[in-house]
Amino acid sequence: MRFYVPEWEDAVDANYDFIHDELSVLNKTERERSFIWDIFDYESTPIDGVLISREQAEGSRTKFDRITEYGVYDDPQLNIPNWLPTISDCGAWGYKSLPFPPYANENMLEFYEKMDVDVGVTIDHLVLGSGKQKGRLYLDERGLNPEFGESDLPTELTDQVDVMIDEWPNEWPDIVSRREPSIYDIGGVEPFTSEDFEGSAIEILQRMNEDPRAVYREDDKQERYEMTLENARKMRDLYHDGDWSFRLMAAFQGWDPITYGDALDEVLEMDYQYVGIGGVAGSQLKQVEEIVTEVGHRIADYQSNHGTRVDTHVFGFAKTDGFETIGRTGMYSIDSASMLRAAWTGGNNYHLNADERFDAIRVRYTSPGDDLKTAAEKSMLGQEVLHALRAFDDGDSISSRIRGWYAEATPVLDSLVDYLTDNRHDERYDARLLREITSEFRDDFEYGCELQASFSDDLRKQLVKLLRVDDADDPVDFDEYLEIINAGREVAERFPRTVDRVEALEEKSGEVATFKQVWTVLENYATSDLVDDQNLLDGYRKTLRSRPWDRCDCPICEELGIEVAIFRGNNRNRRRGFHNTYRFYQQFKRDLPKILIVAPADGSLFGRNTVEGYLTDMYGELWGAVHDIPVAEIGVLDANGVHEWWEPGPPSVSLDPSGISEELERKAGRYDTILYYDPDGKARLDIDSVEIVEDPQEVRGRTLERLGYDSDPVPSRDIQIQLGEF
Template sequence: MRFYVPEWDDAVDAHYDFEHDELSSLNRKERNLDYIWDIFDRETTPIDGVLISREQVEETDRKAERLAEYGVYDDPVLSVPDWLPTISDCGAWGYKSLPFPPYGNKDMLDFYETLEVSVGVTIDHLVLGSGKDKGRLYLDKRAFHEDFKKGDIPDSLSDVVDVMVDEWPEEWPDYVGEYEPSIRTEQTENITNFTASDFHGDIDVVLRRLAEDRRAVYRENDEKFRYELTLHNAEEMYDLYQNGDYPFRLMVAIQGWDPKSYIKAANKVLDLGYDYLGIGGVAGSPIHEVRKIVKGVGKTVKSFERENSTRVDSHVFGFAKTDGFETIGRSGMTSFDSASMLRSAWTGGDNYQLDSEERYDAIRIRYPSNTDSLDEAIEKSLRGREALVALRAYGSEYPLIEAIDKWHQKAEKVLPAAREYLQEHRHDPRYDKSLLREVESAFRNDFEYGRELQASFSDRLRSRIVMLRKDDPEAPIPFEEYEELLRTAERELEAFPRMLTSSNWKKQFLILDVMNPLAEIQTPMHLLSA
C-alpha cells in the first residue's frame, strides 16, 4: 500500500538555525526551501508519492504560472524527483460550497498534461449530507453587501434550507449551462445586490423565485445531483481521454453517502473501463463508516478483477485515521493520501505509525503568542529555550544538568552585552533603514548575541529593541527606553525557575535510571510547557 502526501507548500528552511530556533534569513526570498524529498534520498523518503490538487496549484498566480511553464518535475521550486509518482486532482473540498465544480473535463485533462503528472483524477463533486427539509440553496457571495449580509437571511428560510454562500467563478464551464442556464446569462460585472425582499415571504414562493435567479441555485435533492454529476463526469472524461493521446494515467473518483451508493458507483465506473479507482469524500467520516465503504468497494473491485481477469488499482482520498490502516490494506487498496500524520507531528501525540505496535510522540515547544505581553513572551521563551536545550542534550547523550547550566550562563551574558552594544552602535549607518526586517537582520548578524537574544528572550523583545531605525543621532531616543526593555528581561531571567540550584531537582536527576534518559525530562517538560 503506497502513501501519498498532499502538496501544501510544506517546505522547510534548508539552512534553518536549529541552535537558536530561527530562520536562516528574515527575508523570505533569500531562504532556500527543502521539501521532504529534498531532505531524504530515494531509499529513505518516507512517502511513495505526492498528491497535487489544482486548488493548491492555483492558490497564487505565481505558483500556477510557474508550474504551467515547468511542470511538477522540472519546477525550480517544487522540483519533485522523477522517481516519485504524482497524482493530481481537482481539489473537491476546495469548492464544496459551489453549486458546480469550477472546471470542465477537457480543461482538467489539459491541466494534468501541462503539469506532467503521473496520474490525473476525474472531476468529482463532494456529496454533502443535509438534514434540512427543503434541500440546498447556493448563493453568490458577490451579491451580498454592507446593507444585506448572509446573517440577514431570515431564520424561517435557513432553518429549512441548507444555505451555501461562496464566491462564484467569473466564468462557469460550458457544461453548467445545460443544468442552470440562468447563471450563465449575466455578466459578472453587472451582478445586482440581494435585498431583504428576495428572501422574505412564503418559503415555497421564495425558493421558486430563487430557482430562477441568476445569483442563486436551488436543489431539492442536491445529494443525488452531486452523485450523478460525478458519474457523468467520469463517463465524459473517459471518452475524452480515450480519444486523446495523454501521457498520464486516468483515475476515476467516486462519491457516495453510504456503502451501498459507493458500491453502485464503483460498479458503474468499472464497467466504463477504468482500471484505477479513487474513493473520495470519506475524509470527515467516522472510522466505522469508512471501514464499511472501503470494504464494500474493495470487494467490488476484487470481484471485477476475478470476472474479467484484470487488475484494478484503488486509492482512498484523504484517509487520515491510522486505526483504519489495516482495513484499507486488507481491502486491497493500492494507495491512500493524508497530511494529518505529518501535521500531527506538531499538534498532538501518537502520531508516528510504524509496522509494529509502537507509537512515538513529537514534543512541541510553543512560541509566545502575539497576544502575550512582553514579560509573558520573555518568560515563555526562557522556558522553551531551556526545554530545547534539554531535548538536544538528551538526543546527543549529553548530561542535561551540564547543558542547561551552560545555556543559563550564556543567557546571563546576553542582556549586559546588548546594553553595551546599543550604547556604542545604535547610531551606526547600517541601522539607517526604513524596513524593520533590514534593521533586525543587521542587528542579529552584527551583534554577537543577536540570535541568542531572540532565542532566550523572545522575538518580541528583539523587535522592540530594534528601535534603531527610528533612533536618529540628531534627535536620539532616550536610552532609558532601551533600559526599560532590558530591565524587563533581566527581571524575568532573575525570577526564572533555577532547577540547577534546587536540591530537590538534583536529587531527582541523580536517582533516575541512567538507561532511561527520557525520564530525566518528563517532569521538567511538564513544568516547562508553555
C-alpha cells in the same frame, strides 16, 4: 500498493537553528527548504507518490504560475524527484460549498499536462449528506452585505434547508449552462435584500429557482453524483481526442456501497482502467470497508470477465485498521496526510506505531499582546526547560547545562548596550524592511541569535524597529533602547528558577539526567502562571519515561533526538509529522508488503499500444495468472526501467544485461519482494529481494503467500448490503 501524500507546502527549513529557534534565512525565497522526499533517501522515503490538488495550488498565485510553467518535477521549489509518481486532482473538498465544480474539463486536462503529472483525475463533486428535509440552498457570498448578511436569513428557511454560502467564480464551466442556466454567464452581482427572503420557505425557494445568486436543489446528492459521472464521461472523450502525456483516473462518488458500486459500473463502461473512490475521507472505518468491499467485488468480476486489470485509488483514507480490507479488495493506491497533520493537532502527536503514541512536550512561544517583560519571562522559562530536556536526552548534568545557558545569556544585554552605542547609525540599518534590518542585526551582533532565544523575538523586534527609525541626523534618545534592554535585565535577575533543586537532586543521587531531575524543571515550567499546562503533565510523564525517540530509526529522530518530541513551531512540528509518516509507512509495508511482478522485455515491446497488450501476447499465461492479484504491481523490465502494465510501449527498448541488473538492484531498494518471471530459465541474477520464478501459477502463489491471502482474497459482502440491490 502505493501510498501518496497530499502536497500542502509541507516544508521545513533545511538549516534551521534549533538551539536558538532561528530560521537560516529570513527571506523565504532564499531559504533552502526540505520536503519529506529531501530528508529521506531513495530507499527510506516513506511515501510512494505525491498528490497535488489544483484547489490547494491556487491558494498561491506564485506557486500556481510556477508549477504550471516548470512542471512539478522541474519546479525549483518543490523539486519532486522523478522516481516519485504524481497524481493531480481538483481538490473537491475545497469547493464543496459551491453548487458546481469551478473547473471545466478541457481546462483541467491542460492543467495536468502543464504540471507534467503522471495521473490526472476527472472533476468530481463531493456527495454531501442528505441534508435537511427540504434539500440544499446555495448562495453567492458576493450578494451578502452589511445590510443583509448570513445572520439575517430567516430561521424558517434555515430550519428546513441546508444553506451553503461561498464566493462563486466569475465564470462557470459549460456544465452550468446546461444544468443551471440562470446563474451562467452573469455579469455583476446585486446585493441581497430582506425582500428577497420574505414569505414562507416554499415561497423563498421558488423565488431562488430563477435567482442568479442562488441555486436550490431538493435532491442535492443525486445532482452531485450525476455531475461527477457526466464529467468523467466528457473528460474521457476529450482525453481520447487529444494527445496527453498522463494517465486519466475517473473519480466517482456515492452515499452508500450500492451507489458507489453503480457509479463504478458506469465509469468501467467508459473504459477507465484507473478509478478513484472519492468522498470517504473522515468516514467511519466500517463505512469505508463496506464501500471498498462492494467496489472490490465489482472490479473482481469485471477483471475476470474482461481479462484486464483495473487499478483503484481511495482518496483521503489511510487507517491502519483497514489495511486488511483495503488490500484484499484489490485497491491499488491510497492517500492521506492525517498522520502528518496529527503532529500539530491535539494530543498523541508523536507516533511510534499504531499502539504507542505520545504527547509532544509543548514549549510555547510568546503570545500576541504580551508586554516585553512577559515575553522575556516566557522565553527564559522556555530556554530553561529546553536546555534541561536536551541534557536529559544527552545523559548530561541538567544543572550544569542550565547554568551554562544562563552564563551565556546574561552577558548578552551588556554587550548589546556597547554594540548599539557603536553601531546604531550604521548604514546597514537604513533598509526599509524590518526583515532586512533583522537579518543584518542578527548576523553582525555577536549575540543576535541568543538575544532572540533567551529574551524573546518581541524584545529583538522592538530594538530593530528603533534601529530602523534611528538616524544620525535625527537620533533616537538612547534611553529608549535602555528601556527595552532593562526590561530583559529585570526578568533575567529572577533566573534560573530550578537549577538549585536539580543540583541538590544530582548530589543526593550521584546520578545525572534522571527523570526526577528533568521533571523538576518541566513541572515548574508547565505549572507556571504564564504557561498553565499542568493538565498536560500526565502525557509528558509518559513521553519522558518511554523516550520513544530512542526507539525510532528514522533519520529525523536519529539526528535530532528529543527535539522531535517537542511541540514548538513549524520546524519541529512538521519534522515530527514526517517522522509520523515514516512510522505509518513501516506498518503499511508490514501489513501490505510491496511486491513487484516483472517479465523481461524483448524488441517487440517497442511501439506497442500498451504494455498490457505485450504481456497478453508474449506472456499470456502469466498475465492470466496475475492480472487480478491485489496490491502487487505488474510490469515489463528492460534496461531503461519498469514499464507498468497500463503504459504505452516505450519509444526504445534496451536489453543490456548490466543495465537490467542495475535497474533491478535499484528497484529492490523500494520493494520487499520482486518476482522476476523467467519462463526459459535463462536469467542469472543475484540480487536481494529478487526471486526468479519460471511458472506463472507459482508467481501467483508466492504473491498471495507474501500477502497472507488465499486464492480468492476479496472479503465477502455484508448480506444486508447485498439485499439493498433488490
